[in-house]
Amino acid sequence: DGGITQSPKYLFRKEGQNVTLSCEQNLNHDAMYWYRQDPGQGLRLIYYSQIVNDFQKGDIAEGYSVSREKKESFPLTVTSAQKNPTAFYLCASTFVASSGANVLTFGAGSRLTVL
Amino acid sequence: GENVEQHPSTLSVQEGDSAVIKCTYSDSASNYFPWYKQELGKGPQLIIDIRSNVGEKKDQRIAVTLNKTAKHFSLHITETQPEDSAVYFCAASRVGGFKTIFGAGTRLFVKA
Numbered sequence: 001d002g003g004i005t006q007s008p009k010y011l012f013r014k015e016g017q018n019v020t021l022s023c024e025q026n027l028n029h030d031a032m033y034w035y036r037q038d039p040g041q042g043l044r045l046i047y048y049s050q051i052v053n054d055f056q057k058g059d060i061a062e063g064y065s066v067s068r069e070k071k072e073s074f075p076l077t078v079t080s081a082q083k084n085p086t087a088f089y090l091c092a093s094t095f096v097a098s099s100g101a102n103v104l105t106f107g108a109g110s111r112l113t114v115l
Numbered sequence: 116g117e118n119v120e121q122h123p124s125t126l127s128v129q130e131g132d133s134a135v136i137k138c139t140y141s142d143s144a145s146n147y148f149p150w151y152k153q154e155l156g157k158g159p160q161l162i163i164d165i166r167s168n169v170g171e172k173k174d175q176r177i178a179v180t181l182n183k184t185a186k187h188f189s190l191h192i193t194e195t196q197p198e199d200s201a202v203y204f205c206a207a208s209r210v211g212g213f214k215t216i217f218g219a220g221t222r223l224f225v226k227a
Binding site for chain 1: 116119121124145146149151156157158159160161163166173206208211212213215216217218219220
């Protein structure tokens with residue numbers, strides 16, 4: 001089955017530690033995204049990548065870093081510089097629908113808790 | 116900046132009743148409006164979408180309406196069932212664009 005796999009599903013981190021969230025897709029999609037979800041708020045864009053070896057900052061990139069060395073993979077590192085990292089993180093990729101729109105397909109998410 | 120407002124934040128209905136969720140967008144260049152359903156512990160899934168050249172779209176028990184002039188769009192669920200209970204997000208973007216702006220979400224409870 002094609003899809004997006006995020007790991008780990010749950011992650012606990014001590015303050016001051018960096019942590020990397022994995023995102024792998026076998027959908028052959030070019031563009032990939034990282035969103036952050038907090039209770040009562042919509043999804044906010046952290047970073048996105050339209051193509052291998054290229055990525056752009058989203059609305060809340062501070063304290064995060066990404067890489068895109070392979071089409072299938074788009075890992076997100078939450079650094080110690082992120083002031084409030086506890087959240088649910090969603091990875092997504094897009095395909096172009098017949099309407100011409102970029103349709104988002106999401107992974108199941110990773111819940112990060114900072115102790 | 117670009118913004119999507121979504122109401123209500125919580126909605127409780129009796130099984131079999133209809134549910135309506137409303138959104139307003141600020142970017143007049145937005146022309147693609149998807150709706151996502153998120154079940155507990157899962158990622159959002161696209162349930163229906165509409166482009167700005169269409170005023171209404173229906174898929175079985177769900178429908179979406181769009182008023183471009185007022186920058187309003189709404190999700191309508193008829194004959195609600197307990198499995199419709201979830202968080203629903205509206206969103207707005209531009210066809211061919213890479214940024215999607217999401218509403219804050221509506222938690223729908225369908226009581227059996």
